[in-house]
Amino acid sequence: MTAKIQHIDTLIVGAGQAGIAMSEHLTRQNVPHIVLEKSRIAEAWRTRRWDSLVANGPAWHDRFPGLEFPNVDPDCFVKKDSVADYFEAYAEKFEAPVHTGVEVHSVTQEQGVSGFKVVTSEGVYQAQRVVSATGPFQTPVIPAIAPKNPDLYQIHSADYHNPEQLPEGAVMVVGAGSSGVQIADELLQSGRKVYLSVGPHDRPPRSYRGRDFVWWLGVLGLWDAAANEPGKEHVTIAVSGAFGGKTIDFRKLAKEGMNLVGRTQSFEGDHAIFGDDLAANIREGDQNYLSLLRQADEYIAKNGLDLPEEPEAHQLLEDPDCMTNPILDLNLSEAGVTSIIWATGYSTEYNWLEVDAFDEKGQPDHHRGVSKAAGIYFLGLPWLSRRGSTFIWGVWHDAKYIADQIVIQRQYQHYPDQA
Template sequence: MSSEDVEVVVVGGGQAGLAMSEHLGAQRIAHVVLERHRIAERWRTERWDSLVANGPAWHDRFPGMEFADVEPDGFATKDQVAQYFETYARRIDAPVRCGVEVTAVRRRPGRSGFRVVTTDGVIEARFVVAATGPFQRPVIPPIVPADAVPAQLHSSAYRNPGQLVDGAVLVVGAGSSGVQIADELRRSGRRVLLSVGPHERPPRSYRGRDFCWWLGVLGLWDADAPPQGAEHVTIAVSGARGGRTVDFRALAETGVELLGMTSSYADGVLRFAPDLGATIARGDANYLALLDAADAYVERHGLDLPEEPEARTLRPDPPCITEPVLSLDLSAEGVTTIVWATGFAADYDWLQVDAFDEAGRPRHQRGVSAEAGVYFLGLPWLSRRGSSFIWGVWHDAKYVADHIVTQRRYLSYAPDPTPGEHHERLGLTGAMR
């Protein structure tokens, strides 16, 4: 097996890996980006066909390049996003090696640095950046047995309505993915049931500005930790069909049947928590709080932004909220498919170093690992709320690159053999006498 030496190995060729490569290249640090598939592979093959970015093109991009084929206030398709990263990699001349999987990273015994084992040989590296992001292993809660319905799949395997067998569809999870998939399925003529859990529900836009703008001027992108109790709350926002505020009552009016959080299964019957009304109300409170903050900002700064009083008008609760269904006989209701929009888990089995806590979560401070020489990039809340967004990961990568530069300086320092020689070279010996 071949072997080589590279100062920094970046694992992952998505947005995090390319951002890292740009900053390392700017510092002239020798590195390689290893990607087991293609650049931005998850945008290509692990998303549904109609997916668009959840943020407008002026916002969800790297600072150095705009989208060539998307209006600033438009929402890029998944293919346009993948092409954006392909183009960006060429622009910065990123040393990406596609089709190379990292199978193990171990610290070199008795010396600094790491041994990176790949499907294309071994690389000896001083630093390793894990830039694989948070969407590594689809999570399907072990609630419903595999044979309970004809088909169960994770949202990452969903492509379009025609892919599914005939019958009703239950979508579990009401973040951005679950809401958009449920809406698409209902528009295709399917009967759709949507299990709703805790969520934040920002306005798509308010007073002529996208919610991404509001989070920016209000300083909310820079929050360094989620509110207590909201660590795993999803954001229900969508760029689909030009971008719209997610409104669960409006979804119900189109025929989507809302249910509480999925809780248990037994003898063909799926049960749901009696929390739907409270969950919707908390989402409303989050929505209205952002409107309040935006109005206060406009007044404080004297901005000429049009008032939008109709944004505060909430539709009446439909019967599925006021009289929630608490159990569902899947067979009797004709449910043939369950789509689990229940997120992902990290998978760092290949990173065999002391960088994780008892639950397997990375131990780090702004991406700087507890294991010297190892870094993490692309994780939610790595340094702030915006860390998992395209622009956010770019700024996080700069911080990590600067940290690597500092460590290189420490590691390259070598004291002079004798203090006298050092003083003579500095011209200080005579003065000291």
């Protein structure tokens, strides 16, 4: 017997922040839809993050407009489980049609049939539109250079939870974006000897002259930058809400005992080989930091704001020995390194989306989330429409735009019934 095909206007894949935001806007515009989630709502926040993780933006900022975080200081950085609870509460608030525990196996477009055939673990759907809300953090990436040494405990940052899970000994953390630097700092605070491999990065101040950096990016219009700068597509952002929120200062971390090295290039036997770029990477991060301070000072002067001066923020510590005499070759055994944590990002996985919606590199081909394949949409990707697109509030605004486009297409599709 042929399984019954269920028909739906719009099918959303993923119930993280992107999927929940998308569902809210479609609900507001009375668009029939469902959200399919292979695990639980906001599952990644619960199980694919380390135990002590907090949001990188303050509670007043990193949220959807329709709901505040309950029982927290607006300026605090919310714990990861509370963020997951928030999305669950938000979905309940407007009764989001989320089906959890459902995996999407394939999305195909058949000749002579309107819309898309969506094969899932709970049955088959025929959807007029499909929104991929699976986000950018899908498949953890460990580079091919990782040593094939069974004596080394190696995990991706997605699988790191706390210092206690690692064997005794020193730890090498590869990657100094938000995840890598926070994990390295936690390990250092726990008493571990830590080597942190630092590549190119942006390094905004956590706060300046009484305002968090997210506020500065807002008033300076930097969240709304419509395109990434050439050459900075893979540059990470070193910022942290940990320990109440603090500016990442690599010189200070070195002074506290962290061993900084340049970008990891290769492994030769028991040796890790690093590029001679540590000083350059840190100084480029300094320029990013100082540039934002200058822009903030100019904004204050131009608008006559009464905000406290902070001249000490412009002063940098002396270059530590690791910058002036960098380690280029590290014998892991002699250094006591028993673990490597790869904070090296993620790749996207779209094998299930069998439609012509991708470019020659296999990446989504879209404009503000509307793909070149009619009826296919992407949400939650970096720089989807602007710099803020991967942040909670940015996803919400991107979802509103996509929902509006879906409504427009529905009007065309239903003509002349609505005439």
